[in-house]
Amino acid sequence: EHALANVTAQNWPNKELLVILHGPENFDLDHLTNLTSQLPYPTHIIGCHQNEIFGDILNKGLDQATGTYITKMDDDDHYGPHHLTDLTTAHTYSNADITGKLASIVHLTEFDLTVSRHILDAERYHRHVAGPTLTARNSTISAHRFLRRRSRVDTTLLERVMAADGALFITHPYGFILERRDSGHTWDVDGYQHFLKNAVETEDGIPALFLEGE
Numbered sequence: 001e002h003a004l005a006n007v008t009a010q011n012w013p014n015k016e017l018l019v020i021l022h023g024p025e026n027f028d029l030d031h032l033t034n035l036t037s038q039l040p041y042p043t044h045i046i047g048c049h050q051n052e053i054f055g056d057i058l059n060k061g062l063d064q065a066t067g068t069y070i071t072k073m074d075d076d077d078h079y080g081p082h083h084l085t086d087l088t089t090a091h092t093y094s095n096a097d098i099t100g101k102l103a104s105i106v107h108l109t110e111f112d113l114t115v116s117r118h119i120l121d122a123e124r125y126h127r128h129v130a131g132p133t134l135t136a137r138n139s140t141i142s143a144h145r146f147l148r149r150r151s152r153v154d155t156t157l158l159e160r161v162m163a164a165d166g167a168l169f170i171t172h173p174y175g176f177i178l179e180r181r182d183s184g185h186t187w188d189v190d191g192y193q194h195f196l197k198n199a200v201e202t203e204d205g206i207p208a209l210f211l212e213g214e
Contacts, residue, residue, distance in 0.1 A: 001035070002075065002076065003019075003073070003074075003075035003076075004017075004035060004036070004039065006073060006077075006078070006079045007073065008039060008040075008041075009079075009081045010079070010081055010083060010084045010085075011081050011082060011084075011085060012084035012085055012088070014041075014067075015041050015067070015084070016041060016042045016043075016044075016065070016066060016067050017036070017039070017041060017042070017043040017044070018043075018044050018046060018061045018064055018065060019032070019036065019043065019044070019045045019046065020046045020048060020057055020058070020060065020061045021045065021046065021047050021048065022048055022050060022052070022054070022057055023048075023049070023050030024047035024048070025050070026050070029045075029047075032045065033045065044064060046060055046061055046064065048060060053148050053149065053150055054146075054149065054150050054151065054153055055146040055147045055148045055149045055150075055153045056146075056148055058072075058146040058153060059145055059146050062141060062142060062145065062146070065138055067138060068137060068138060069088055069091070069135060069136070069137055069138065070135070070136060070137075070138050070141050071084060071087060071133070071134065071135040072131060072132055072133070072134045072135075072154070073132060073133075074131075074132040074179075076179040077132050077176065077177065077178055077179050078107070078176070078177040078179065079175065079176055080174065080175030080176065081175075082175055083133075083175050083176060084135075086171050086172070086175060087099045087100065087101075087133065087135040087171060088135065090169055090171045091135070091136075091137070094125070094167070094169040095167070096125065096166075096167040096168055096169035097136060097137075097140050097161050097166035097167055097168070098129060098134060098135065098136040098140065098158065098161055098166065098167075098168050098169070099129065099135050099136070099168070099169045099170070099171060100129025100130055100133035100134050100135055100168070100169075100170060100171075101129065101130055101133040101170055101171055101172075101173055101175075101176045102118045102121060102122075102126070102128070102129065102130055102170050102173060103117075103118075103130040103178040104116060104117060104118045104119050104121070104122075104173030104176075105119075105173060105174075105176070105177045105178070106177070106178045106179075106180050107177050107178070107179050107180065108180050109179060109180065109181045110181065114177070116173075118173065119173055121170070121173075122170060122171065122172045122173055123170070123171060123172060124169070124170060125167055125168065125169050125170075126168050126169065126170045127158075127162065127168065128155075128158060128168065129158065129168055129169075129170055130176070130178065131153075131154030131155075132176075132178065133176055134154055134157075134158075140161070140166075141157070144157055144160050144161060144164075145157075
């Protein structure tokens with residue numbers, strides 16, 4: 001329900017949703033089918049066995065996408081209603097191959113703590129965008145596709161686009177919050193330490209975190 005609400009709230013007028021289930025046996029398919037049938041835009045459910053490689057299941061979604069642009073949205077993250085408009089508009093003025101955001105605002109689930117990093121790093125060409133915000137023309141992603149990997153599928157796509165002289169562009173950090181748990185992510189970092197290692201406190205005594213590095 002959270003993921004569907006995020007997509008439905010987007011003010012982009014002509015959207016298509018591909019729901020990729022990595023392990024459909026873990027979902028109530030009847031309930032999900034009923035929910036998606038009530039949405040005011042085309043929706044397709046793609047079931048992939050839990051043992052299938054992550055890169056392969058993303059390519060299955062890619063093969064069914066009909067839009068001019070493709071964007072990735074993770075089911076547990078949080079997206080403001082202008083998210084799609086921001087990223088597609090950035091394609092117009094940046095002429096980049098891929099646009100997205102950095103993981104600048106992160107909610108750490110177990111602590112119920114929201115941290116910020118790279119908050120001033122925005123509106124420029126960059127070497128990385130957050131996978132759950134990766135946005136590009138269908139033709140760009142289809143030309144490269146996702147590698148047959150279980151992890152780093154977004155990063156390796158970005159690396160290959162840049163190796164082909166492509167450009168990445170990051171927009172402002174607002175309107176996207178990465179939801180981070182201590183485990184269960186294909187992005188394999190050292191748990192919460194990746195986000196907490198450079199914690200500081202603001203001058204007015206209100207706790208805040210500004211992290212350096214990736």
